[in-house]
Amino acid sequence: GQQVMQIPQYQHVQEGEDFTTYCNSSTTLSNIQWYKQRPGGHPVFLIQLVKSGEVKKQKRLTFQFGEAKKNSSLHITATQTTDVGTYFCAANNAGNNRKLIWGLGTSLAVNP
């Protein structure tokens, strides 16, 4: 079935370093969504990408959707301790666009 692979699973960085998580699919995606879950919290919607090659920015966060719409990335510039959490990518299911297919998430730890 449809799958979304996400790497890396874990990432430790020093505060101020950059961080990137990648999401890949073997099939073309209609869209990609990114969520952040803080430790002990629930997932919070960050952004949605729809267009081929789309790039969106939210302050220090840059989101990209590949030209082939099979991969996406989230890049954080100059990480801060408030960036700690797990970042999930998700894509609408091809057969049921209300269901989301979730990546396994990338857990980010930031050392002050």
Added chain:
Amino acid sequence: GAVVSQHPSRVICKSGTSVKIECRSLDFQATTMFWYRQFPKQSLMLMATSNEGSKATYEQGVEKDKFLINHASLTLSTLTVTSAHPEDSSFYICSASVGTGTGIETQYFGPGTRLLVL
């Protein structure tokens, strides 16, 4: 943004009892809600899709008689864990599907319910 509440936030119960979790969309109507289960340091596992006015659609491997879902109104879905056992202990999260006007749905999550079965 859309706000989803979930109650209770935390529950401890004895083995064999049933636990009901409520999920409410506070400022919008949700024809579709989702119930997830999440184990520590793992991704979200979709349990079922809750459809207002009709039966829930369960994912493969999820026992519908064990996890009863009711979506009686456009703002409320409930998940009842029947005859709970220690292995049912987990973090249960609901979400409501919201259309973005582009044919794509995003999900807004409730704060989750931590269930501990003794």
